[in-house]
Amino acid sequence: MRQFGVMTKFELPKILGLIVALGLSxxxxxxxxINGAGATFPYPMYSKWFDEYAKVDPSVRFNYQxxxxxxxxxxILAQTVDFGASDGxxxxxxxxxxxxKLLHIPTVAxxxxxxxxxxxxxxxxxxxDTIAGIFLGQIKKWNDPKISASNSGAKLPDQEIVVxxxxxxxxxxxxxxxxxxxxxxxxKTKVGTNTSVNWPTGIGGKGNEGVAGQVKQTPGAIGxxxxxxxxxxxxxxxxxxxxxxxxxxxxxxSITAALxxxxxxxxxxxxxxxxxxxxxxxxxGATWLLVYEQQKDPAKGKKLVEFLRWAAKDGEKxxxxxxxxxxxxxxxxxVLKRIDEIKx
Amino acid sequence: MAVxxxxxxEERSVQVRMASPSRFGDKAFEWLTxxxxxxxxxxxxxxxxxLWIGSSVAIKKFGFHFLVTSTWDPVAEQFGALPFIYGxxxxxxxxxxxxxxxSIATAAYLTELAPLWIRQPLVSLIEMLAAIPSVILGxxxxxxxIPWLRDYPFPFLKRLFGWTPFFSGPIYGPSMLAGGIIIxxxxxxxxxxxxxxxxxxxxxxxxxxxxxxxxxRWEATRIAVFSYAKKGLFGAxxxxxxxxxxxxxxxxxVIGNTPQIAASLLKPGYTLASVIANEFTEATTDMYLQALFxxxxxxxxxxxxxxxxAQLLLRTITTTSATRAVQ
Numbered sequence: 066m067r068q069f070g071v072m073t074k075f076e077l078p079k080i081l082g083l084i085v086a087l088g089l090s091x092x093x094x095x096x097x098x099i100n101g102a103g104a105t106f107p108y109p110m111y112s113k114w115f116d117e118y119a120k121v122d123p124s125v126r127f128n129y130q131x132x133x134x135x136x137x138x139x140x141i142l143a144q145t146v147d148f149g150a151s152d153g154x155x156x157x158x159x160x161x162x163x164x165x166k167l168l169h170i171p172t173v174a175x176x177x178x179x180x181x182x183x184x185x186x187x188x189x190x191x192x193x194d195t196i197a198g199i200f201l202g203q204i205k206k207w208n209d210p211k212i213s214a215s216n217s218g219a220k221l222p223d224q225e226i227v228v229x230x231x232x233x234x235x236x237x238x239x240x241x242x243x244x245x246x247x248x249x250x251x252x253k254t255k256v257g258t259n260t261s262v263n264w265p266t267g268i269g270g271k272g273n274e275g276v277a278g279q280v281k282q283t284p285g286a287i288g289x290x291x292x293x294x295x296x297x298x299x300x301x302x303x304x305x306x307x308x309x310x311x312x313x314x315x316x317x318x319s320i321t322a323a324l325x326x327x328x329x330x331x332x333x334x335x336x337x338x339x340x341x342x343x344x345x346x347x348x349x350g351a352t353w354l355l356v357y358e359q360q361k362d363p364a365k366g367k368k369l370v371e372f373l374r375w376a377a378k379d380g381e382k383x384x385x386x387x388x389x390x391x392x393x394x395x396x397x398x399x400v401l402k403r404i405d406e407i408k409x
Numbered sequence: 410m411a412v413x414x415x416x417x418x419e420e421r422s423v424q425v426r427m428a429s430p431s432r433f434g435d436k437a438f439e440w441l442t443x444x445x446x447x448x449x450x451x452x453x454x455x456x457x458x459x460l461w462i463g464s465s466v467a468i469k470k471f472g473f474h475f476l477v478t479s480t481w482d483p484v485a486e487q488f489g490a491l492p493f494i495y496g497x498x499x500x501x502x503x504x505x506x507x508x509x510x511x512s513i514a515t516a517a518y519l520t521e522l523a524p525l526w527i528r529q530p531l532v533s534l535i536e537m538l539a540a541i542p543s544v545i546l547g548x549x550x551x552x553x554x555i556p557w558l559r560d561y562p563f564p565f566l567k568r569l570f571g572w573t574p575f576f577s578g579p580i581y582g583p584s585m586l587a588g589g590i591i592i593x594x595x596x597x598x599x600x601x602x603x604x605x606x607x608x609x610x611x612x613x614x615x616x617x618x619x620x621x622x623x624x625x626r627w628e629a630t631r632i633a634v635f636s637y638a639k640k641g642l643f644g645a646x647x648x649x650x651x652x653x654x655x656x657x658x659x660x661x662x663v664i665g666n667t668p669q670i671a672a673s674l675l676k677p678g679y680t681l682a683s684v685i686a687n688e689f690t691e692a693t694t695d696m697y698l699q700a701l702f703x704x705x706x707x708x709x710x711x712x713x714x715x716x717x718x719a720q721l722l723l724r725t726i727t728t729t730s731a732t733r734a735v736q
Contacts, residue, residue: 105690133690135698159693227581232666232683234483234691257484260691268583268677269666270551271687278551283559283582 103137103150152236232269503589
């Protein structure tokens with residue numbers, strides 16, 4: 066016992082010193098932490114925003130975990146994060162579980178491209194019926210008259226079509242099935258729209274890299290991947306006939322065109338697939354941040370609103386560098402107005 | 410192996426108790442280790458309990474149908490686990506069929522035959538194989554193994570055995586067989602290194618006795634070494650099987666992820682672990698999440714069941730060989 070007492074006396078100043086030092090370092094880095102979680106698709110964009118915003122307002126730091134849209138929705142509903150992020154709008158069912166009014170703030174958009182692997186990789190043009198037919202397993206060969214009808218110049222082999230789809234739940238699949246449900250009644254009743262579905266045909270690859278890998282290596286394969294991914298991997302992808310009957314190549318401009326012409330409801334829970342514009346690429350979708358209209362912590366809420374405002378104005382300008390499509394001006398103004406409605 | 414270990418532990422604790430009946434340190438040590446051992450048991454029970462709680466609504470809704478139906482439709486919220494159960498069992502079985510002979514032969518070569526200058530490099534190479542992260546093996550699977558399988562071994566297998574249902578149908582590449590092969594590569598190191606330790610622990614007296622009776626090297630290995638080590642080798646295989654059932658990332662990347670039950674091993678399949686890894690992050694509805702939890706519960710149950718069966722099998726093997734020895 067005595068020995069123990071002696072040691073305490075001896076150690077006490079050291080321990081006190083340590084506590085003081087810890088306290089000092091804690092107060093030196095007393096930054097506000099704003100936590101978010103959700104979608105993986107916009108993660109590169111968001112992390113760039115957080116980096117840049119640290120220069121604008123050094124007193125606030127963001128911690129974003131890209132755990133997937135499902136996780137993002139769950140965590141904002143449970144109020145374990147200050148904002149959520151999702152690649153698809155929340156369902157009525159999920160929204161009704163929220164303890165307060167949840168706002169959808171659209172940030173950027175992307176596109177799904179139809180990538181394929183054919184001998185010589187001819188440029189292909191596909192219309193809605195053909196794409197639905199292929200993914201329903203009804204069009205089985207590349208030289209099917211439905212494909213050759215809009216590709217008179219291309220040499221199409223007598224080869225089996227191997228459909229490749231995502232096996233993991235993803236916003237990419239949500240956009241893809243949302244498009245197919247809009248253009249094909251049969252798809253809508255048989256399969257439907259979701260982050261993962263009961264596929265009528267094909268093999269599943271994990272992630273964009275899994276689908277891209279399988280399309281690149283399987284002769285006769287067709288699959289959908291994000292635009293950025295197809296560009297980076299130098300894959301061939303098809304022009305798709307849009308709602309106004311024009312074949313459009315997927316690009317950032319044709320995505321923004323879709324955003325500009327799509328019907329966008331007031332709660333911002335919109336889908337921009339099959340948009341009516343002449344230059345709109347039909348298979349694209351936006352991604353959202355999810356925040357409560359009534360912020361619990363006034364200080365944090367104020368900082369969050371400041372950031373959202375900055376993101377909608379200055380952040381949007383960084384989007385194209387990272388291969389995301391920015392929101393068109395008209396929508397941007399509406400988003401800014403919505404951000405102003407957040408109460409502290 | 411487990412039985413032998415528990416006997417050894419019992420013996421040792423008896424010795425300790427005899428040597429020091431009333432020392433506080435020993436008591437404390439006993440309690441401490443007991444607490445640690447119990448913690449493991451409690452952990453397993455808690456995991457099972459949590460899975461049960463997480464899937465209770467789905468269990469109530471789908472009941473026994475969950476285990477015997479094949480539709481997996483997140484949109485209509487119809488969930489059946491049969492194709493995943495089938496895929497898990499079949500891919501693990503393929504993996505064992507490939508890995509067990511390879512591993513045990515390798516272990517036998519290393520302990521019985523290999524000269525020293527081969528032994529050491531080979532052992533470290535095998536251990537290195539165990540250190541390759543699963544996702545790297547998966548990438549290698551997509552970009553190297555599958556194209557090769559599709560171009561050479563699969564057409565060959567189809568030409569030879571295409572008349573059986575097991576190798577019929579079109580060749581895509583990603584398939585049940587590819588999944589089994591990837592798992593085999595992943596469980597090879599653990600079965601090999603455990604088997605090697607087991608074979609090394611066979612007393613030299615055994616071998617010498619066999620040689621003294623005029624046995625050849627093969628006969629000595631078979632009679633003196635393998636039959637002596639049978640139980641331990643079986644344990645090594647069970648360890649490998651445990652890993653095979655739960656292997657996730659690499660399998661997901663090569664198995665094709667299609668929930669179907671097809672006799673042909675060249676067709677894509679799906680496993681329990683893969684569907685959880687694939688769909689958990691984006692499951693937004695409650696029932697969907699519940700169904701995925703139930704998949705976890707099923708995998709948990711299968712793992713325990715397979716281990717129990719293995720223990721039983723082990724006991725029958727050892728008792729029958731013991732009676733034969735007596736006769």
